[in-house]
Amino acid sequence: MTRSGSPPGADHDHRLCVEAAIADAQAICAARGGRLTALRRRVLELVWASHRPVGAYAILDALDRRGGAGAPPTVYRALEFLLAHGLIHRIESLNAYVGCSRPGHRNAGQFLICLDCGNAAELDGGSVAAAVVAEATRLGFAVERQTVEVSGLCADCTVDPEAADVG
Amino acid sequence: MTRSGSPPGADHDHRLCVEAAIADAQAICAARGGRLTALRRRVLELVWASHRPVGAYAILDALDRRGGAGAPPTVYRALEFLLAHGLIHRIESLNAYVGCSRPGHRNAGQFLICLDCGNAAELDGGSVAAAVVAEATRLGFAVERQTVEVSGLCADCTVDPEAADVG
DNA sequence: GCAATTTTGTTATAATATAACATAACACTC
DNA sequence: GAGTGTTATGTTATATTATAACAAAATTGC
Numbered sequence: 001m002t003r004s005g006s007p008p009g010a011d012h013d014h015r016l017c018v019e020a021a022i023a024d025a026q027a028i029c030a031a032r033g034g035r036l037t038a039l040r041r042r043v044l045e046l047v048w049a050s051h052r053p054v055g056a057y058a059i060l061d062a063l064d065r066r067g068g069a070g071a072p073p074t075v076y077r078a079l080e081f082l083l084a085h086g087l088i089h090r091i092e093s094l095n096a097y098v099g100c101s102r103p104g105h106r107n108a109g110q111f112l113i114c115l116d117c118g119n120a121a122e123l124d125g126g127s128v129a130a131a132v133v134a135e136a137t138r139l140g141f142a143v144e145r146q147t148v149e150v151s152g153l154c155a156d157c158t159v160d161p162e163a164a165d166v167g
Numbered sequence: 168m169t170r171s172g173s174p175p176g177a178d179h180d181h182r183l184c185v186e187a188a189i190a191d192a193q194a195i196c197a198a199r200g201g202r203l204t205a206l207r208r209r210v211l212e213l214v215w216a217s218h219r220p221v222g223a224y225a226i227l228d229a230l231d232r233r234g235g236a237g238a239p240p241t242v243y244r245a246l247e248f249l250l251a252h253g254l255i256h257r258i259e260s261l262n263a264y265v266g267c268s269r270p271g272h273r274n275a276g277q278f279l280i281c282l283d284c285g286n287a288a289e290l291d292g293g294s295v296a297a298a299v300v301a302e303a304t305r306l307g308f309a310v311e312r313q314t315v316e317v318s319g320l321c322a323d324c325t326v327d328p329e330a331a332d333v334g
Numbered sequence: 335g336c337a338a339t340t341t342t343g344t345t346a347t348a349a350t351a352t353a354a355c356a357t358a359a360c361a362c363t364c
Numbered sequence: 365g366a367g368t369g370t371t372a373t374g375t376t377a378t379a380t381t382a383t384a385a386c387a388a389a390a391t392t393g394c
Contacts, residue, residue: 139288145319
């Protein structure tokens, strides 16, 4: 995921993604009085280890290997904090978590999830959200939250299904 | 849920919903060579017991009370069959299942889920799906499947939050 | 009726998530 | 900088959702 919100792409320097995510997180926490503790930061880094949504127990295992803490609540609480501050998203259809590519931009949480490489790209265009609100409003429904998860094949994997296992 | 695909409404005769769902299921299974066994039919009826998405284990409990079968795979297999034939949908954000209001119409599975009464109304308008495809295509993404789950307050619950516990 | 296929039963277990309470770290005041 | 309230983390146990693997039974088609 480049910072622009476009799909990850097979060739980007992923360290920049992680660095930017951490910097954003620090800024947002500082602004809002949240505490980005060492644990929360490590969990955020692990979520950002790739553009593929990652399960809570995979994070837990990774923490363990890095000498981290030991039990599910540790991870779930950190995830809860990161979700609450808009630093990550939960992918409902996968029971997994992915870094928010534009924290602080109040995006609706719409994702294109590639069935081949597993990467999840976050949409930031408003047209889908607008269509949802329009349709809902027509039926007298007041939208609170949208979950839009689209699976299919990303551009990289359509062109060349092998070029995709990007960090 | 009236058969038109509009939201349930607080006052409809829900028996008609169930009867229609069973009739549709019989027709679809007959046409496609699927076997709507007694078990599958009972599970379908239990999913249709209301317009609220229902969990697999709630169905299992209800089956037990009605002298039905005993273990999770029983229910999950029936749900799998019903999903495969488009007779029910899975609501990812709730890990629950709801009857398909228009089986056979290849709708994309878009839902308005009321946070107050819990009812899930299925959208059949194409505007949201079209917006999703347009946005995805712009990014070179080939859409396979959409999950659109919108939570908020339905018309009934916006007007009168008490009038809503409909079957 | 018999063989092939499909469905259901049964047991065990995997994967995801939270409750409840104890301890530790931090932050604020005096 | 000791005391105190608050927030965060550790720990144990358990709830919830889902599937694997194999056995038995029912159904279908001949």
